[in-house]
Amino acid sequence: xxxxxxxxxxxxxxxxxxxxxxxxxxxxxxxxxxxxxxxxxxxxxxxxxxxxxxxxxxxxxxxxxxxxxxxxxxxxxxxxxxxxxxxxxxxxxxxxxxxxxxxxxxxxxxxxxxxxxxxxxxxxxxxxxxxxxxxxxxxxxxxxxxxxxxxxxxxxxxxxxxxxxxxxxxxxxxxxxxxxxxxxxxxxxxxxxxxxxxxxxxxxxxxxxxxxxxxxxxxxxxxxxxxxxxxxxxxxxxxxxxxxxxxxxxxxxxxxxxxxxxxxxxxxxxxxxxxxxxxxxxxxxxxxxxxxxxxxxxxxxxxxxxxxxxxxxxxxxxxxxxxxxxxxxxxxxxxxxxxxxxxxxxxxx
Amino acid sequence: xxxxxxxxxxxxxxxxxxxxxxxxxxxxxxxxxxxxxxxxxxxxxxxxxxxxxxxxxxxxxxxxxxxxxxxxxxxxxxxxxxxxxxxxxxxxxxxxxxxxxxxxxxxxxxxxxxxxxxxxxxxxxxxxxxxxxxxxxxxxxxxxxxxxxxxxxxxxxxxxxxxxxxxxxxxxxxxxxxxxxxxxxxxxxxxxxxxxxxxxxxxxxxxxxxxxxxxxxxxxxxxxxxxxxxxxxxxxxxxxxxxxxxxxxxxxxxxxxxxxxxxxxxxxxxxxxxxxxxxxxxxxxxxxxxxxxxxxxxxxxxxxxxxxxxxxxxxxxxxxxxxxxxxxxxxxxxxxxxxxxxxxxxxxx
DNA sequence: CCTTCGCACTCGCTTGCTCGGAGTGCTAAA
DNA sequence: TTTAGCACTCCGAGCAAGCGAGTGCGAAGG
Numbered sequence: 055x056x057x058x059x060x061x062x063x064x065x066x067x068x069x070x071x072x073x074x075x076x077x078x079x080x081x082x083x084x085x086x087x088x089x090x091x092x093x094x095x096x097x098x099x100x101x102x103x104x105x106x107x108x109x110x111x112x113x114x115x116x117x118x119x120x121x122x123x124x125x126x127x128x129x130x131x132x133x134x135x136x137x138x139x140x141x142x143x144x145x146x147x148x149x150x151x152x153x154x155x156x157x158x159x160x161x162x163x164x165x166x167x168x169x170x171x172x173x174x175x176x177x178x179x180x181x182x183x184x185x186x187x188x189x190x191x192x193x194x195x196x197x198x199x200x201x202x203x204x205x206x207x208x209x210x211x212x213x214x215x216x217x218x219x220x221x222x223x224x225x226x227x228x229x230x231x232x233x234x235x236x237x238x239x240x241x242x243x244x245x246x247x248x249x250x251x252x253x254x255x256x257x258x259x260x261x262x263x264x265x266x267x268x269x270x271x272x273x274x275x276x277x278x279x280x281x282x283x284x285x286x287x288x289x290x291x292x293x294x295x296x297x298x299x300x301x302x303x304x305x306x307x308x309x310x311x312x313x314x315x316x317x318x319x320x321x322x323x324x325x326x327x328x329x330x331x332x333x334x335x336x337x338x339x340x341x342x343x344x345x346x347x348x349x350x351x352x353x354x355x356x357x358x359x360x361x362x363x364x365x366x367x368x369x370x371x372x373x374x375x376x377x378x379x380x381x382x383x384x385x386x387x388x389x390x391x392x393x394x395x396x397x398x399x400x401x402x403x
Numbered sequence: 404x405x406x407x408x409x410x411x412x413x414x415x416x417x418x419x420x421x422x423x424x425x426x427x428x429x430x431x432x433x434x435x436x437x438x439x440x441x442x443x444x445x446x447x448x449x450x451x452x453x454x455x456x457x458x459x460x461x462x463x464x465x466x467x468x469x470x471x472x473x474x475x476x477x478x479x480x481x482x483x484x485x486x487x488x489x490x491x492x493x494x495x496x497x498x499x500x501x502x503x504x505x506x507x508x509x510x511x512x513x514x515x516x517x518x519x520x521x522x523x524x525x526x527x528x529x530x531x532x533x534x535x536x537x538x539x540x541x542x543x544x545x546x547x548x549x550x551x552x553x554x555x556x557x558x559x560x561x562x563x564x565x566x567x568x569x570x571x572x573x574x575x576x577x578x579x580x581x582x583x584x585x586x587x588x589x590x591x592x593x594x595x596x597x598x599x600x601x602x603x604x605x606x607x608x609x610x611x612x613x614x615x616x617x618x619x620x621x622x623x624x625x626x627x628x629x630x631x632x633x634x635x636x637x638x639x640x641x642x643x644x645x646x647x648x649x650x651x652x653x654x655x656x657x658x659x660x661x662x663x664x665x666x667x668x669x670x671x672x673x674x675x676x677x678x679x680x681x682x683x684x685x686x687x688x689x690x691x692x693x694x695x696x697x698x699x700x701x702x703x704x705x706x707x708x709x710x711x712x713x714x715x716x717x718x719x720x721x722x723x724x725x726x727x728x729x730x731x732x733x734x735x736x737x738x739x740x741x742x743x744x745x746x747x748x749x750x751x752x
Numbered sequence: 753c754c755t756t757c758g759c760a761c762t763c764g765c766t767t768g769c770t771c772g773g774a775g776t777g778c779t780a781a782a
Numbered sequence: 783t784t785t786a787g788c789a790c791t792c793c794g795a796g797c798a799a800g801c802g803a804g805t806g807c808g809a810a811g812g
Contacts, residue, residue: 085775098785103776121775121792172667196557198549208545210559210567218559218569222751235584296663299656307648310659314645318521402551402571434804447756452805470763470804 060133062112069095069105070114071138074126078376081302083123128341128375131353135338135379142380144388152177156392161399163187163215168291170369170393175294177385180373181313183323184359186289187215187366187397189282190251195402197241197278201231209278213250215361216402219282223274229267237265241275250283290320303351303374312348313372327368330356334365336383341375351375355382359390361397369393408486411461418444418454419463420487423475427725430651432472477690477724480702484687484728491729493737501526505741510748512536512564517640519718519742524643526734529722530662532672533708535638536564536715536746538631539600544751546590546627550580558627562599564710565751568631572623578616586614590624599632639669652700652723661697662721676717679705683714685732690724700724704731708739710746718742 062070072093076084086102089095095102106124109115114130117123126134144152152173159169167184175182192213200208205225212218244261245253255276262272295317304310316322326344330337339354353375358365369390371382408416421442425433435451438444444451455473458464463479466472475483493501501522508518516533524531541562549557554574561567593610594602604625611621644666653659665671675693679686688703702724707714718739720731 083775087775099775100785100787101783104784107777117776119792121790123775196549196551198547198559200545200547200559202545208547208561208567210547210549210569212549212557212569216569216571218557218567220559220561220565220567222565231584235580293667295667296660299660299663305656307654307656311645311648314648318642318644402557432804436804448804449756449758450754453755456806466805468763470761472804 060137062109062114062133065097066105066109067133067138069102070109070126070130071134073106073109073115073124074130074134074138077126078378081376083118083125085123088123128343131340131375131379132343135340139380142384144384149388149392152388152392153395156389156396159396161396163217163397163400164291166393166396166400167367168293170389171291171293174369174371174386174389175292175297177389178294178371178373178382179297179300180294180371180377180382181292181298181317182294182369182371183290183292184369184393185324185327185367186291187361189213189217189219189284191249191364191366192217192361193247193249194245194253194282195247197238197245199234199238201229201234204228207234207274209274211278211282212402213282214401215397216400219278221274221278221281223277224270225274226270227268229271233265233267237262237267237271237275240265250279253279255279290323292317292323298373301374301376303376309351313352316349326354326372327356327370330358330368330370331365334358336387338379338383353377353379355379355386357383357386357390359397360394361401366397409482411458411463411482414446415454415458416482416487418451419458419475419479420483422455422458422464422473423479423483423487426475427727430725432467432474434472437472477692480689480724480728481692484689488729491733493733498737498741501737501741502744505745508745510745512566512746512749513640515742515745515749516716517642519738520640520642523718523720523735523738524641524646526738527643527720527722527731528646528649529720529726529731530641530643530647530666531718531720532639532641533718533742534673534676534716535640536710538562538566538568538633540598540710540713540715541566542596542598543594543602543631544596546587546594548583548587550578550583553577556583558623560627560631561751562631563751564746565749568627570623570627570630572626573619574623575619576617578620582614582616586611586616586620586624589614599628602628604628639672641666641672647722650723650725652725658700662701665698675703675721676705676719679707679717679719680714683707685736687728687732702726702728704728704735706732706735706739708746709743710750715746 072089073084076089076092086099086106089102090099106115110117110124113127114133115124116127118125155173156169159165163186167186171182171184192215195214196212198210200210202208205228206223208220208222210218210220240261258275258279259272262275295313298304298313336357341350341353344352344354351374352372354370354372356368356370359367359369369386371386411419421438422433425438425441435448435455438451439448455464459466459473462476463482464473465476467474504522505518508514516535520531520533541564544563545561547559549559551557554577555572557569557571559567559569589610607624607628608621611624644662647653647659647662685706690699690702693701693703700723701721703719703721705717705719708716708718718735720735
């Protein structure tokens, strides 16, 4: 059926698209007359009324109260995002500005991530957050075991993005600084360039023992690698919450509270993007799709960023369901791209 | 003048104290009748009216509009905090609960600091924030220079609180891993236990050169120490912004925006407590004393916490000017005390 | 001379009301 | 199947009245 979209005939689809578009632009429930006046639909308001009634019956639109205009439902937005809206691209000048602003950050992982969340929050006029690169997708660069006392030391592990993690260890038997250097060299030789998640416990143990160390040292080495893998937990930088205050949907202060709470609990914030991690491309979650009644009138746009070929983290925008999806997707993608490029500046070669 | 406080006779002082107390409790402008009814002042409302008029002339009270009750001015709160209110102490059970909750955090510097800001935010029902220990008040524990290639490496510095900082360096001449180990050992021997801020550039250079290295290596070592000193910048953990929404003074959303903005700019947040760093004990800033029109109807309570004898960071509570000062001071002090204790758990001995 | 009483006056907030505008659904005609 | 017309619904802005809490002041009392 060439002239059907998602089970809607062409006219219905067009009317739905127009309603969503208009509602996103104005924030006011949109009525049949207003629509026919502002857009050239080629039919009268009465026809639009009938179509709107159908769309409401189909679950795409909702009516706040009897004599008001229509507002998109979750399903309405979903159809709009998936099939109706025209994707946006950033202009060359916008790309350039993003790149310029990203240059302000020093070549430090944390700073680059923070800068991109600030930038995205400001450009998008919404709450933006960026997860730091998952450490288990980074690769191992160097390990160094530092001798502190006969039976204790510090293990330092440096990843491809220059994030060092450290862990103290205690041993049952004496070691010398030279022993530790020997083991460091063996680890470096064996694991150089490997993904952290591929540095499995068994191999670590084998390498350690082959240098003549016992169980205590193997355990210490394994713990150090576990620390490096899970280090910085998720690690999220968020920014732009103040923009949410401008949105009329947050006149009601209670909704703000949910957001602030979520903002402070990084755990929850992370859960929101967690399942987007599996998808290689942009993802949009609308209203109840976020899985929480508190967040029911928000939407989330999530875009991955890469280090080399690998997706290592996510940029997200959280805002009212009534958000300019096409525009925000374009902004998030553009920022993700620039962030990906800048990651190479912090790479430990 | 035994019966004068801050230029006010005893009765005026008592009335001022009662007005502030009542206003803090209710949030409503307090009138003369209400006051005489609720508190046993021993005089009639008419007398109170006269006294209130005097207090207003003296700048201690203000009237939102002609036929409303009185509200404390900055000066009124100031007098109350300095001279009138009775200090509060935490009960034994409250202390115990704070200690228990702090135990939930793992023995990691960041986690302990975050936990205390969360805890304080919740207990105080306001925005709380805690600066991480200034690194230049920590002492040097270990340095390790790691060889990466003939002319580059990573310098790792570990402080007394276990915070490692790292910096990459490039050299003009080849070095061997052994060279770097030798230098690491020299640095460790020379600076062990010193405060970071006392590891001055000149001495660093001397030690480096005495191991036979050139200017490039000295510069790298100096840079590494600078990195360790200024590392984590100020570093602030904030929590509890959602409580502010409960305060009636934030019905107006614009005020919230200033706060959210400040919250995201750690710089500003840090500036707020910066000058409290000099004072060894608790400090209170009221309204305009915060130095910004945006923050004019907020107050800030700041209390230092210690590592050993030294004040290394600050706990602060930011909330409406109408805050229970005595209570919040007690809570902040109690939390600071517990935080100070827990710091010893993360000490690298 | 300080305190108290009584009184007239001032505001801001709440409640109730009206009224206009925008939108709907339905019916009948094109 | 589309359109025009019409009666109906509902929200929200605007206005007026009344209430309550509070003030300031002049006169009376200890």
